[in-house]
Amino acid sequence: MSLHAAGREPVLRLEGVRKSFGDTEVLRGLDLTVHEGQVVVLIGASGSGKSTLLRCVNLLEVVDDGRITLEGDDVTDPRVDADAVRARMGVVFQAYNLFPHLSVLDNITLAPVRVHKVPKAEATERAMAMLERVGLPEKASARPDDLSGGQQQRVAIARALVNQPRLMLLDEVTSALDPELVGEVLDLLRELKDEGMTMVLNTHEMGFARQVADTVCFLHGGVVHEQGPPAQVLDDPRQERTRRFLARVHA
Amino acid sequence: MVSAASTVLLLGVVVALVVTSPGWPRVRETFLDPHKAVEAFPAVLEGLWLNIRVMLVCGVLIAVVGLTLAVMRTVRGPVAFPLRLFATAYVDLFRGLPLLLVLFVLGFGAPALRLSGLPSSALFWGSCALVLSYSAYVAEVFRAGIESVHPSQRAAARSLGLSYGQTMRHVVLPQAVRRVVPALMNDLVSLQKDSGLIAVLGVIDAIRAAQIETALDFNFTPYVVAGALFVCLTIPMARFTDHVARKQGFHGAGGHL
Numbered sequence: 001m002s003l004h005a006a007g008r009e010p011v012l013r014l015e016g017v018r019k020s021f022g023d024t025e026v027l028r029g030l031d032l033t034v035h036e037g038q039v040v041v042l043i044g045a046s047g048s049g050k051s052t053l054l055r056c057v058n059l060l061e062v063v064d065d066g067r068i069t070l071e072g073d074d075v076t077d078p079r080v081d082a083d084a085v086r087a088r089m090g091v092v093f094q095a096y097n098l099f100p101h102l103s104v105l106d107n108i109t110l111a112p113v114r115v116h117k118v119p120k121a122e123a124t125e126r127a128m129a130m131l132e133r134v135g136l137p138e139k140a141s142a143r144p145d146d147l148s149g150g151q152q153q154r155v156a157i158a159r160a161l162v163n164q165p166r167l168m169l170l171d172e173v174t175s176a177l178d179p180e181l182v183g184e185v186l187d188l189l190r191e192l193k194d195e196g197m198t199m200v201l202n203t204h205e206m207g208f209a210r211q212v213a214d215t216v217c218f219l220h221g222g223v224v225h226e227q228g229p230p231a232q233v234l235d236d237p238r239q240e241r242t243r244r245f246l247a248r249v250h251a
Numbered sequence: 252m253v254s255a256a257s258t259v260l261l262l263g264v265v266v267a268l269v270v271t272s273p274g275w276p277r278v279r280e281t282f283l284d285p286h287k288a289v290e291a292f293p294a295v296l297e298g299l300w301l302n303i304r305v306m307l308v309c310g311v312l313i314a315v316v317g318l319t320l321a322v323m324r325t326v327r328g329p330v331a332f333p334l335r336l337f338a339t340a341y342v343d344l345f346r347g348l349p350l351l352l353v354l355f356v357l358g359f360g361a362p363a364l365r366l367s368g369l370p371s372s373a374l375f376w377g378s379c380a381l382v383l384s385y386s387a388y389v390a391e392v393f394r395a396g397i398e399s400v401h402p403s404q405r406a407a408a409r410s411l412g413l414s415y416g417q418t419m420r421h422v423v424l425p426q427a428v429r430r431v432v433p434a435l436m437n438d439l440v441s442l443q444k445d446s447g448l449i450a451v452l453g454v455i456d457a458i459r460a461a462q463i464e465t466a467l468d469f470n471f472t473p474y475v476v477a478g479a480l481f482v483c484l485t486i487p488m489a490r491f492t493d494h495v496a497r498k499q500g501f502h503g504a505g506g507h508l
Contacts, residue, residue: 058410087412097407101425110421111411163411 017066028222044219050202090160150181170201298460317389345387377449396427
Protein backbone atom coordinates (compact mmCIF):
# COMPACT_ATOMS: atom_id res chain seq x y z
CA MET A 1 0.00 0.00 0.00
CA SER A 2 2.83 2.35 0.82
CA LEU A 3 4.04 1.92 -2.76
CA HIS A 4 0.91 3.58 -4.07
CA ALA A 5 0.39 6.24 -1.46
CA ALA A 6 2.93 8.66 -2.87
CA GLY A 7 0.76 11.77 -2.90
CA ARG A 8 -1.44 10.72 -5.81
CA GLU A 9 -5.21 10.87 -5.65
CA PRO A 10 -6.60 7.41 -4.82
CA VAL A 11 -8.95 5.89 -7.41
CA LEU A 12 -11.57 5.30 -4.75
CA ARG A 13 -12.00 6.64 -1.25
CA LEU A 14 -14.82 5.97 1.19
CA GLU A 15 -15.12 8.15 4.27
CA GLY A 16 -17.57 7.44 7.08
CA VAL A 17 -20.05 5.68 4.78
CA ARG A 18 -23.31 4.70 6.46
CA LYS A 19 -26.16 2.70 4.98
CA SER A 20 -29.24 1.27 6.65
CA PHE A 21 -32.04 -0.89 5.33
CA GLY A 22 -34.98 -0.19 7.62
CA ASP A 23 -33.75 -0.75 11.16
CA THR A 24 -30.70 -2.71 10.06
CA GLU A 25 -27.59 -0.60 9.88
CA VAL A 26 -25.33 -2.44 7.45
CA LEU A 27 -22.49 0.06 7.06
CA ARG A 28 -21.60 2.10 10.13
CA GLY A 29 -19.12 4.74 9.14
CA LEU A 30 -16.88 2.66 6.89
CA ASP A 31 -13.55 4.01 5.60
CA LEU A 32 -11.63 2.50 2.70
CA THR A 33 -9.00 3.74 0.27
CA VAL A 34 -8.14 2.07 -3.03
CA HIS A 35 -5.13 3.24 -5.03
CA GLU A 36 -4.36 2.93 -8.73
CA GLY A 37 -3.57 -0.65 -9.70
CA GLN A 38 -4.44 -1.97 -6.29
CA VAL A 39 -6.54 -5.08 -5.73
CA VAL A 40 -8.60 -4.90 -2.56
CA VAL A 41 -10.36 -8.04 -1.43
CA LEU A 42 -13.24 -7.77 1.00
CA ILE A 43 -13.91 -10.72 3.25
CA GLY A 44 -16.42 -11.16 6.02
CA ALA A 45 -19.44 -13.14 7.11
CA SER A 46 -22.71 -13.09 5.16
CA GLY A 47 -24.52 -9.86 5.92
CA SER A 48 -21.33 -8.04 6.88
CA GLY A 49 -22.01 -5.47 4.14
CA LYS A 50 -19.56 -6.55 1.42
CA SER A 51 -22.15 -6.48 -1.36
CA THR A 52 -23.82 -3.36 0.02
CA LEU A 53 -20.48 -1.60 -0.05
CA LEU A 54 -19.99 -2.41 -3.74
CA ARG A 55 -23.56 -1.38 -4.56
CA CYS A 56 -23.03 1.93 -2.76
CA VAL A 57 -19.83 2.62 -4.70
CA ASN A 58 -21.72 1.94 -7.95
CA LEU A 59 -24.55 4.22 -6.75
CA LEU A 60 -27.01 1.37 -7.06
CA GLU A 61 -27.74 2.20 -3.42
CA VAL A 62 -27.85 5.74 -2.04
CA VAL A 63 -25.66 6.13 1.04
CA ASP A 64 -27.25 7.65 4.16
CA ASP A 65 -24.14 9.49 5.25
CA GLY A 66 -20.45 9.81 4.43
CA ARG A 67 -18.57 10.51 1.24
CA ILE A 68 -17.41 8.40 -1.68
CA THR A 69 -14.91 9.92 -4.10
CA LEU A 70 -13.94 8.44 -7.45
CA GLU A 71 -10.62 9.88 -8.68
CA GLY A 72 -11.24 12.87 -6.43
CA ASP A 73 -14.83 13.51 -7.59
CA ASP A 74 -17.45 13.35 -4.89
CA VAL A 75 -19.98 10.89 -6.31
CA THR A 76 -22.29 10.97 -3.29
CA ASP A 77 -23.24 14.56 -4.12
CA PRO A 78 -26.95 14.34 -5.03
CA ARG A 79 -26.39 16.63 -8.03
CA VAL A 80 -23.93 14.23 -9.62
CA ASP A 81 -24.89 12.46 -12.87
CA ALA A 82 -25.05 8.89 -11.61
CA ASP A 83 -25.07 7.41 -15.12
CA ALA A 84 -21.82 9.20 -15.97
CA VAL A 85 -20.24 7.97 -12.74
CA ARG A 86 -21.31 4.37 -13.38
CA ALA A 87 -19.92 4.57 -16.90
CA ARG A 88 -16.45 4.96 -15.35
CA MET A 89 -16.73 1.68 -13.41
CA GLY A 90 -17.22 -1.92 -14.42
CA VAL A 91 -19.34 -4.23 -12.32
CA VAL A 92 -19.48 -8.02 -12.42
CA PHE A 93 -22.28 -9.72 -10.50
CA GLN A 94 -22.52 -13.04 -8.75
CA ALA A 95 -25.31 -14.23 -11.08
CA TYR A 96 -23.63 -12.80 -14.26
CA ASN A 97 -26.81 -10.80 -15.14
CA LEU A 98 -26.22 -11.07 -18.87
CA PHE A 99 -29.12 -9.88 -21.03
CA PRO A 100 -30.79 -13.10 -22.21
CA HIS A 101 -32.50 -11.53 -25.24
CA LEU A 102 -29.23 -10.30 -26.75
CA SER A 103 -26.41 -12.28 -28.31
CA VAL A 104 -23.07 -12.40 -26.52
CA LEU A 105 -21.71 -9.79 -28.91
CA ASP A 106 -24.69 -7.46 -28.43
CA ASN A 107 -24.38 -7.82 -24.66
CA ILE A 108 -20.86 -6.45 -24.93
CA THR A 109 -21.52 -3.69 -27.48
CA LEU A 110 -24.66 -2.31 -25.79
CA ALA A 111 -22.91 0.10 -23.44
CA PRO A 112 -20.16 1.22 -25.86
CA VAL A 113 -22.76 2.09 -28.50
CA ARG A 114 -25.47 3.57 -26.25
CA VAL A 115 -23.47 5.12 -23.43
CA HIS A 116 -20.02 5.85 -24.84
CA LYS A 117 -21.32 6.64 -28.35
CA VAL A 118 -18.72 4.46 -30.06
CA PRO A 119 -19.63 3.79 -33.73
CA LYS A 120 -21.19 0.36 -34.14
CA ALA A 121 -18.39 -1.05 -36.30
CA GLU A 122 -15.69 0.05 -33.89
CA ALA A 123 -17.69 -1.27 -30.92
CA THR A 124 -18.02 -4.65 -32.63
CA GLU A 125 -14.30 -4.71 -33.29
CA ARG A 126 -13.52 -3.90 -29.66
CA ALA A 127 -16.04 -6.45 -28.43
CA MET A 128 -14.48 -9.16 -30.60
CA ALA A 129 -11.05 -8.26 -29.27
CA MET A 130 -12.43 -8.51 -25.75
CA LEU A 131 -14.02 -11.91 -26.47
CA GLU A 132 -10.64 -13.01 -27.82
CA ARG A 133 -9.15 -11.77 -24.58
CA VAL A 134 -11.50 -13.86 -22.41
CA GLY A 135 -11.08 -16.85 -24.73
CA LEU A 136 -14.58 -16.99 -26.22
CA PRO A 137 -14.38 -15.54 -29.76
CA GLU A 138 -16.42 -18.44 -31.20
CA LYS A 139 -19.35 -17.62 -28.91
CA ALA A 140 -20.01 -14.12 -30.30
CA SER A 141 -23.36 -15.00 -31.85
CA ALA A 142 -24.47 -17.42 -29.11
CA ARG A 143 -27.17 -16.60 -26.58
CA PRO A 144 -26.08 -16.31 -22.93
CA ASP A 145 -28.35 -19.24 -21.98
CA ASP A 146 -26.37 -21.55 -24.27
CA LEU A 147 -23.15 -20.90 -22.35
CA SER A 148 -21.80 -22.58 -19.22
CA GLY A 149 -21.68 -20.58 -16.00
CA GLY A 150 -17.96 -19.97 -16.32
CA GLN A 151 -18.34 -18.81 -19.91
CA GLN A 152 -21.20 -16.50 -18.95
CA GLN A 153 -19.13 -14.96 -16.20
CA ARG A 154 -16.23 -14.41 -18.62
CA VAL A 155 -18.64 -12.67 -21.01
CA ALA A 156 -19.87 -10.53 -18.10
CA ILE A 157 -16.28 -9.57 -17.36
CA ALA A 158 -15.72 -8.73 -21.03
CA ARG A 159 -18.90 -6.63 -21.02
CA ALA A 160 -17.53 -4.60 -18.11
CA LEU A 161 -13.97 -4.37 -19.47
CA VAL A 162 -14.88 -3.18 -22.96
CA ASN A 163 -15.77 0.24 -21.53
CA GLN A 164 -12.21 0.65 -20.23
CA PRO A 165 -13.32 1.24 -16.64
CA ARG A 166 -11.08 2.99 -14.14
CA LEU A 167 -12.25 0.61 -11.47
CA MET A 168 -13.71 -2.88 -11.46
CA LEU A 169 -16.16 -4.01 -8.79
CA LEU A 170 -16.59 -7.76 -8.55
CA ASP A 171 -19.31 -9.15 -6.32
CA GLU A 172 -18.80 -12.83 -5.42
CA VAL A 173 -18.06 -13.57 -9.06
CA THR A 174 -17.28 -17.24 -8.53
CA SER A 175 -19.92 -18.12 -5.93
CA ALA A 176 -22.49 -19.36 -8.44
CA LEU A 177 -19.99 -21.48 -10.39
CA ASP A 178 -19.29 -25.20 -10.28
CA PRO A 179 -15.90 -25.83 -8.67
CA GLU A 180 -14.29 -26.89 -11.97
CA LEU A 181 -15.41 -23.64 -13.64
CA VAL A 182 -14.06 -21.35 -10.92
CA GLY A 183 -10.51 -21.69 -12.19
CA GLU A 184 -11.14 -20.16 -15.64
CA VAL A 185 -12.64 -17.03 -14.08
CA LEU A 186 -9.93 -16.68 -11.42
CA ASP A 187 -7.21 -17.05 -14.08
CA LEU A 188 -8.79 -14.18 -15.98
CA LEU A 189 -8.91 -11.97 -12.90
CA ARG A 190 -5.27 -12.77 -12.14
CA GLU A 191 -4.32 -11.60 -15.66
CA LEU A 192 -6.30 -8.41 -15.12
CA LYS A 193 -4.39 -7.72 -11.95
CA ASP A 194 -1.10 -8.22 -13.79
CA GLU A 195 -2.22 -5.65 -16.35
CA GLY A 196 -2.67 -3.14 -13.57
CA MET A 197 -6.47 -3.01 -13.29
CA THR A 198 -7.75 -1.45 -10.08
CA MET A 199 -10.23 -3.84 -8.51
CA VAL A 200 -12.40 -4.19 -5.44
CA LEU A 201 -13.83 -7.64 -5.02
CA ASN A 202 -15.48 -9.67 -2.37
CA THR A 203 -15.05 -13.40 -2.26
CA HIS A 204 -15.31 -16.51 -0.15
CA GLU A 205 -12.28 -18.00 -1.88
CA MET A 206 -9.53 -17.36 0.67
CA GLY A 207 -6.97 -19.07 -1.55
CA PHE A 208 -7.76 -16.65 -4.36
CA ALA A 209 -7.73 -13.69 -1.98
CA ARG A 210 -4.24 -14.74 -0.93
CA GLN A 211 -3.06 -14.85 -4.56
CA VAL A 212 -4.42 -11.62 -5.98
CA ALA A 213 -5.01 -9.25 -3.09
CA ASP A 214 -2.71 -6.36 -2.34
CA THR A 215 -4.89 -5.61 0.63
CA VAL A 216 -7.39 -7.82 2.40
CA CYS A 217 -10.14 -6.08 4.36
CA PHE A 218 -12.14 -7.97 6.95
CA LEU A 219 -15.58 -6.40 7.32
CA HIS A 220 -17.32 -6.75 10.63
CA GLY A 221 -19.92 -4.65 12.41
CA GLY A 222 -20.34 -2.34 9.41
CA VAL A 223 -16.71 -1.18 9.36
CA VAL A 224 -13.36 -2.46 8.11
CA HIS A 225 -12.38 -4.36 11.23
CA GLU A 226 -8.91 -5.31 10.09
CA GLN A 227 -6.93 -4.69 6.92
CA GLY A 228 -3.47 -5.40 5.61
CA PRO A 229 -1.52 -7.58 3.20
CA PRO A 230 -2.99 -11.07 2.78
CA ALA A 231 -0.09 -12.72 4.56
CA GLN A 232 -0.87 -10.72 7.66
CA VAL A 233 -4.72 -10.67 7.67
CA LEU A 234 -5.22 -14.24 6.49
CA ASP A 235 -2.29 -16.00 8.16
CA ASP A 236 -1.63 -13.94 11.24
CA PRO A 237 -4.71 -11.86 12.05
CA ARG A 238 -4.37 -9.44 14.92
CA GLN A 239 -8.05 -9.18 15.71
CA GLU A 240 -9.90 -11.89 17.59
CA ARG A 241 -12.96 -11.47 15.30
CA THR A 242 -10.88 -12.02 12.17
CA ARG A 243 -9.32 -15.11 13.67
CA ARG A 244 -12.71 -16.56 14.54
CA PHE A 245 -14.08 -15.84 11.05
CA LEU A 246 -11.10 -17.46 9.35
CA ALA A 247 -11.30 -20.49 11.63
CA ARG A 248 -14.91 -20.98 10.57
CA VAL A 249 -14.09 -20.56 6.86
CA HIS A 250 -11.17 -22.95 6.95
CA ALA A 251 -13.10 -25.55 8.96
CA MET B 252 -56.74 -44.28 -32.26
CA VAL B 253 -58.60 -44.38 -28.95
CA SER B 254 -58.99 -40.61 -28.92
CA ALA B 255 -60.30 -40.56 -32.51
CA ALA B 256 -62.81 -43.34 -31.82
CA SER B 257 -64.11 -41.70 -28.64
CA THR B 258 -64.41 -38.33 -30.38
CA VAL B 259 -66.41 -39.81 -33.30
CA LEU B 260 -68.67 -41.71 -30.91
CA LEU B 261 -69.42 -38.67 -28.76
CA LEU B 262 -70.10 -36.47 -31.81
CA GLY B 263 -72.39 -39.15 -33.22
CA VAL B 264 -74.43 -39.25 -30.01
CA VAL B 265 -74.77 -35.45 -29.89
CA VAL B 266 -75.77 -35.17 -33.56
CA ALA B 267 -78.29 -38.02 -33.19
CA LEU B 268 -79.83 -36.32 -30.17
CA VAL B 269 -80.22 -32.99 -31.99
CA VAL B 270 -81.47 -34.45 -35.27
CA THR B 271 -84.08 -36.67 -33.61
CA SER B 272 -85.44 -33.87 -31.43
CA PRO B 273 -89.05 -32.89 -32.18
CA GLY B 274 -88.22 -29.29 -33.18
CA TRP B 275 -85.33 -30.17 -35.48
CA PRO B 276 -87.05 -29.64 -38.90
CA ARG B 277 -88.17 -26.16 -37.83
CA VAL B 278 -84.74 -25.24 -36.47
CA ARG B 279 -83.02 -26.49 -39.63
CA GLU B 280 -85.29 -24.36 -41.73
CA THR B 281 -84.71 -21.11 -39.82
CA PHE B 282 -81.05 -21.48 -38.88
CA LEU B 283 -79.45 -23.72 -41.50
CA ASP B 284 -81.07 -22.79 -44.78
CA PRO B 285 -78.35 -23.21 -47.46
CA HIS B 286 -80.19 -21.03 -49.95
CA LYS B 287 -80.48 -18.17 -47.47
CA ALA B 288 -76.83 -18.64 -46.49
CA VAL B 289 -75.64 -18.12 -50.07
CA GLU B 290 -77.92 -15.13 -50.44
CA ALA B 291 -76.68 -13.41 -47.25
CA PHE B 292 -73.03 -14.30 -47.68
CA PRO B 293 -71.81 -11.25 -49.71
CA ALA B 294 -73.38 -8.71 -47.33
CA VAL B 295 -72.05 -10.44 -44.22
CA LEU B 296 -68.61 -10.79 -45.77
CA GLU B 297 -68.55 -7.09 -46.57
CA GLY B 298 -69.46 -6.36 -42.96
CA LEU B 299 -66.68 -8.65 -41.79
CA TRP B 300 -64.14 -6.70 -43.84
CA LEU B 301 -65.07 -3.68 -41.73
CA ASN B 302 -64.52 -5.74 -38.53
CA ILE B 303 -61.08 -6.71 -39.78
CA ARG B 304 -60.10 -3.14 -40.63
CA VAL B 305 -61.32 -1.86 -37.27
CA MET B 306 -59.42 -4.64 -35.51
CA LEU B 307 -56.16 -3.93 -37.34
CA VAL B 308 -56.20 -0.15 -36.84
CA CYS B 309 -57.40 -0.35 -33.23
CA GLY B 310 -54.98 -3.19 -32.47
CA VAL B 311 -51.99 -1.02 -33.40
CA LEU B 312 -53.30 2.00 -31.48
CA ILE B 313 -54.14 -0.11 -28.43
CA ALA B 314 -50.63 -1.56 -28.38
CA VAL B 315 -49.10 1.93 -28.46
CA VAL B 316 -51.42 3.46 -25.85
CA GLY B 317 -51.26 0.36 -23.62
CA LEU B 318 -47.48 0.24 -23.67
CA THR B 319 -47.26 3.96 -22.93
CA LEU B 320 -49.61 3.58 -19.96
CA ALA B 321 -47.66 0.59 -18.65
CA VAL B 322 -44.35 2.46 -18.88
CA MET B 323 -45.92 5.46 -17.13
CA ARG B 324 -47.30 3.27 -14.38
CA THR B 325 -43.95 1.62 -13.68
CA VAL B 326 -41.77 4.76 -13.71
CA ARG B 327 -39.74 4.98 -10.49
CA GLY B 328 -39.09 7.97 -8.29
CA PRO B 329 -41.21 10.57 -6.49
CA VAL B 330 -41.01 13.11 -9.34
CA ALA B 331 -42.97 10.77 -11.60
CA PHE B 332 -45.84 10.38 -9.13
CA PRO B 333 -48.34 12.32 -11.32
CA LEU B 334 -47.58 9.99 -14.24
CA ARG B 335 -48.18 6.91 -12.11
CA LEU B 336 -51.34 8.45 -10.67
CA PHE B 337 -52.71 9.25 -14.12
CA ALA B 338 -51.97 5.79 -15.51
CA THR B 339 -53.45 4.06 -12.47
CA ALA B 340 -56.60 6.21 -12.56
CA TYR B 341 -56.99 5.60 -16.29
CA VAL B 342 -56.72 1.83 -15.92
CA ASP B 343 -59.10 1.79 -12.95
CA LEU B 344 -61.66 3.86 -14.85
CA PHE B 345 -61.67 2.12 -18.20
CA ARG B 346 -61.38 -1.38 -16.84
CA GLY B 347 -64.35 -0.64 -14.63
CA LEU B 348 -66.59 0.88 -17.29
CA PRO B 349 -68.52 -1.58 -19.48
CA LEU B 350 -67.35 -1.29 -23.10
CA LEU B 351 -70.91 -0.85 -24.30
CA LEU B 352 -71.34 2.17 -22.05
CA VAL B 353 -68.14 3.79 -23.35
CA LEU B 354 -69.40 3.14 -26.87
CA PHE B 355 -72.71 4.87 -26.21
CA VAL B 356 -71.19 7.85 -24.41
CA LEU B 357 -68.52 8.46 -27.06
CA GLY B 358 -70.55 7.38 -30.07
CA PHE B 359 -73.58 9.54 -29.33
CA GLY B 360 -72.07 12.16 -27.00
CA ALA B 361 -68.86 13.18 -28.73
CA PRO B 362 -70.32 13.98 -32.18
CA ALA B 363 -73.00 16.06 -30.44
CA LEU B 364 -70.26 18.37 -29.15
CA ARG B 365 -69.66 19.38 -32.80
CA LEU B 366 -65.94 19.78 -32.22
CA SER B 367 -64.37 21.30 -35.28
CA GLY B 368 -61.62 19.30 -36.91
CA LEU B 369 -62.79 15.96 -35.52
CA PRO B 370 -64.83 13.55 -37.59
CA SER B 371 -68.34 12.89 -36.37
CA SER B 372 -68.67 9.44 -37.89
CA ALA B 373 -69.86 6.60 -35.69
CA LEU B 374 -67.02 4.46 -37.00
CA PHE B 375 -64.39 6.94 -35.73
CA TRP B 376 -65.89 7.35 -32.26
CA GLY B 377 -66.71 3.67 -31.96
CA SER B 378 -63.08 2.84 -32.69
CA CYS B 379 -62.01 5.45 -30.11
CA ALA B 380 -64.12 3.70 -27.50
CA LEU B 381 -62.51 0.36 -28.34
CA VAL B 382 -59.03 1.87 -28.07
CA LEU B 383 -59.80 3.56 -24.74
CA SER B 384 -61.25 0.43 -23.17
CA TYR B 385 -58.82 -2.13 -24.50
CA SER B 386 -55.76 0.02 -23.74
CA ALA B 387 -56.56 -0.31 -20.03
CA TYR B 388 -56.46 -4.12 -20.22
CA VAL B 389 -53.43 -4.26 -22.48
CA ALA B 390 -51.57 -1.78 -20.23
CA GLU B 391 -51.94 -4.24 -17.35
CA VAL B 392 -50.63 -7.08 -19.49
CA PHE B 393 -47.58 -5.00 -20.42
CA ARG B 394 -47.11 -3.98 -16.79
CA ALA B 395 -47.10 -7.61 -15.70
CA GLY B 396 -44.40 -8.23 -18.31
CA ILE B 397 -42.30 -5.26 -17.20
CA GLU B 398 -42.48 -6.30 -13.56
CA SER B 399 -41.57 -9.89 -14.42
CA VAL B 400 -38.11 -8.81 -15.60
CA HIS B 401 -35.75 -9.49 -12.69
CA PRO B 402 -34.35 -6.38 -10.94
CA SER B 403 -30.82 -7.74 -11.50
CA GLN B 404 -31.30 -6.99 -15.20
CA ARG B 405 -31.91 -3.32 -14.40
CA ALA B 406 -28.95 -3.33 -12.01
CA ALA B 407 -26.69 -4.76 -14.72
CA ALA B 408 -27.88 -2.21 -17.30
CA ARG B 409 -27.57 0.75 -14.94
CA SER B 410 -24.13 -0.38 -13.76
CA LEU B 411 -22.99 -0.14 -17.39
CA GLY B 412 -24.01 3.51 -17.37
CA LEU B 413 -27.30 3.17 -19.26
CA SER B 414 -29.93 5.73 -18.23
CA TYR B 415 -33.37 4.75 -16.97
CA GLY B 416 -34.84 5.29 -20.43
CA GLN B 417 -32.10 3.34 -22.19
CA THR B 418 -32.48 0.52 -19.68
CA MET B 419 -36.22 0.34 -20.38
CA ARG B 420 -35.75 0.60 -24.14
CA HIS B 421 -32.92 -1.89 -24.63
CA VAL B 422 -33.12 -4.27 -21.68
CA VAL B 423 -36.48 -4.33 -19.88
CA LEU B 424 -39.09 -3.83 -22.63
CA PRO B 425 -37.68 -6.32 -25.16
CA GLN B 426 -37.80 -9.04 -22.50
CA ALA B 427 -41.16 -7.89 -21.11
CA VAL B 428 -42.92 -7.77 -24.48
CA ARG B 429 -41.65 -11.19 -25.50
CA ARG B 430 -43.06 -12.72 -22.34
CA VAL B 431 -46.55 -11.28 -22.78
CA VAL B 432 -47.00 -11.90 -26.53
CA PRO B 433 -49.30 -14.92 -25.97
CA ALA B 434 -51.47 -12.89 -23.58
CA LEU B 435 -51.57 -9.99 -26.05
CA MET B 436 -52.64 -12.29 -28.88
CA ASN B 437 -55.45 -13.44 -26.62
CA ASP B 438 -56.61 -9.84 -26.27
CA LEU B 439 -56.35 -9.38 -30.04
CA VAL B 440 -58.69 -12.32 -30.67
CA SER B 441 -61.06 -10.84 -28.13
CA LEU B 442 -60.85 -7.42 -29.83
CA GLN B 443 -61.66 -9.00 -33.17
CA LYS B 444 -65.03 -10.09 -31.82
CA ASP B 445 -65.69 -6.96 -29.77
CA SER B 446 -65.08 -4.87 -32.87
CA GLY B 447 -68.63 -6.01 -33.74
CA LEU B 448 -69.98 -4.00 -30.81
CA ILE B 449 -69.58 -0.74 -32.74
CA ALA B 450 -72.67 -1.94 -34.63
CA VAL B 451 -74.72 -0.44 -31.79
CA LEU B 452 -73.76 2.97 -33.17
CA GLY B 453 -75.28 2.12 -36.53
CA VAL B 454 -72.12 1.03 -38.31
CA ILE B 455 -72.74 -1.95 -40.56
CA ASP B 456 -70.35 -4.70 -39.56
CA ALA B 457 -70.78 -8.46 -40.06
CA ILE B 458 -73.32 -8.95 -37.27
CA ARG B 459 -75.34 -5.88 -38.21
CA ALA B 460 -75.35 -7.03 -41.85
CA ALA B 461 -76.60 -10.45 -40.73
CA GLN B 462 -79.31 -8.77 -38.66
CA ILE B 463 -80.47 -6.77 -41.66
CA GLU B 464 -80.62 -9.91 -43.80
CA THR B 465 -82.52 -11.70 -41.04
CA ALA B 466 -85.06 -8.93 -40.74
CA LEU B 467 -86.21 -9.59 -44.34
CA ASP B 468 -87.84 -12.94 -43.62
CA PHE B 469 -87.07 -13.96 -40.01
CA ASN B 470 -84.64 -16.59 -41.21
CA PHE B 471 -81.69 -16.64 -38.78
CA THR B 472 -79.24 -18.36 -41.11
CA PRO B 473 -77.22 -15.13 -41.70
CA TYR B 474 -76.27 -15.14 -38.00
CA VAL B 475 -74.87 -18.63 -38.40
CA VAL B 476 -72.95 -17.45 -41.47
CA ALA B 477 -71.50 -14.52 -39.49
CA GLY B 478 -70.63 -16.83 -36.60
CA ALA B 479 -68.88 -19.29 -38.92
CA LEU B 480 -66.87 -16.47 -40.51
CA PHE B 481 -65.75 -15.16 -37.10
CA VAL B 482 -64.66 -18.64 -36.06
CA CYS B 483 -62.79 -19.01 -39.36
CA LEU B 484 -60.91 -15.80 -38.51
CA THR B 485 -60.20 -16.76 -34.91
CA ILE B 486 -58.88 -20.26 -35.47
CA PRO B 487 -55.88 -19.23 -37.59
CA MET B 488 -55.09 -16.52 -35.06
CA ALA B 489 -55.29 -18.99 -32.19
CA ARG B 490 -52.92 -21.37 -34.00
CA PHE B 491 -50.60 -18.45 -34.73
CA THR B 492 -50.66 -17.56 -31.01
CA ASP B 493 -49.72 -21.13 -30.14
CA HIS B 494 -46.94 -21.02 -32.68
CA VAL B 495 -45.55 -17.77 -31.26
CA ALA B 496 -45.77 -19.16 -27.74
CA ARG B 497 -43.91 -22.31 -28.77
CA LYS B 498 -41.20 -20.25 -30.42
CA GLN B 499 -40.78 -18.37 -27.14
CA GLY B 500 -40.11 -21.68 -25.43
CA PHE B 501 -43.43 -22.03 -23.61
CA HIS B 502 -43.61 -25.75 -24.24
CA GLY B 503 -45.58 -26.25 -21.10
CA ALA B 504 -42.63 -26.30 -18.74
CA GLY B 505 -41.95 -29.52 -16.92
CA GLY B 506 -42.18 -31.93 -19.86
CA HIS B 507 -44.45 -34.84 -18.94
CA LEU B 508 -44.97 -33.78 -15.35
